[in-house]
Amino acid sequence: QVQLVQSGAEVKKPGSSVKVSxxxxxxxxxxxxxxxxxxxxxxxxxxxxxxxxxxxxxxxxQKFQGRVTITADESTSTAYMELSSLRSEDTAVYxxxxxxxxxxxxxxxxxxxxxxxxxxxx
Amino acid sequence: xxxMTQSPSSLSASxxxxxxxxxxxxxxxxxxxxxxxxxxxxxxxxxIYDASNLETGVPSxxxxxxxGTDFTFTISSLQPxxxxxxxxxxxxxxPPTFGQGTKLEIK
Numbered sequence: 565q566v567q568l569v570q571s572g573a574e575v576k577k578p579g580s581s582v583k584v585s586x587x588x589x590x591x592x593x594x595x596x597x598x599x600x601x602x603x604x605x606x607x608x609x610x611x612x613x614x615x616x617x618x619x620x621x622x623x624x625x626q627k628f629q630g631r632v633t634i635t636a637d638e639s640t641s642t643a644y645m646e647l648s649s650l651r652s653e654d655t656a657v658y659x660x661x662x663x664x665x666x667x668x669x670x671x672x673x674x675x676x677x678x679x680x681x682x683x684x685x686x
Numbered sequence: 687x688x689x690m691t692q693s694p695s696s697l698s699a700s701x702x703x704x705x706x707x708x709x710x711x712x713x714x715x716x717x718x719x720x721x722x723x724x725x726x727x728x729x730x731x732x733x734i735y736d737a738s739n740l741e742t743g744v745p746s747x748x749x750x751x752x753x754g755t756d757f758t759f760t761i762s763s764l765q766p767x768x769x770x771x772x773x774x775x776x777x778x779x780x781p782p783t784f785g786q787g788t789k790l791e792i793k
Contacts, residue, residue, distance in 0.1 A: 609784040625781040676729035
């Protein structure tokens with residue numbers, strides 16, 4: 565059973581960038597899409613983008629286009645999400661989540677990381 | 687983007703009650719609809735995929751139905767551990783989108 569373990573909490577200044585990692589263990593990594601989903605305090609779930617590591621090309625939600633970069637390192641079974649030009653509204657828990665279908669960009673998210681709290685504050 | 691509208695936004699029920707949550711898509715999404723449970727401070731957990739399929743290990747009191755634009759999620763007999771927020775999610779089109787959530791409380 566695949567497990568996803570994310571990097572720790574971050575506190576960032578407005579205008580800076582943050583890079584969150586998501587390391588997979590216990591199963592196949594390269595052929596299953598990893599998505600990033602965020603949740604602002606007390607709010608719902610918002611998909612930011614995703615990547616199928618074996619293909620290496622990411623898809624992004626239009627809202628985040630130009631500000632987010634999702635990458636994957638097959639050698640370490642780790643996916644990354646970098647968000648730039650941070651503002652206070654980016655304060656949220658950021659989750660990585662694995663798609664259930666092999667080679668499918670999206671689908672059901674059957675495995676989730678534990679979440680990484682990113683706080684943007686001056 | 688496809689809009690997902692859940693109702694109600696909050697719900698109070700008693701242990702043993704039958705609980706129903708609905709989710710409406712802004713356009714036809716066939717059966718590309720999933721349901722998640724999220725407990726406070728935890729990541730979401732997949733319960734139902736493709737509108738009506740129970741994820742492995744999920745209790746059979748949870749069920750889902752529907753296709754097209756209208757979907758239903760049901761808990762047949764509410765248990766205390768079911769207290770959580772529930773979300774629907776479509777994946778017919780990019781970007782996948784979630785409903786706003788239904789917060790379920792015990793009466």
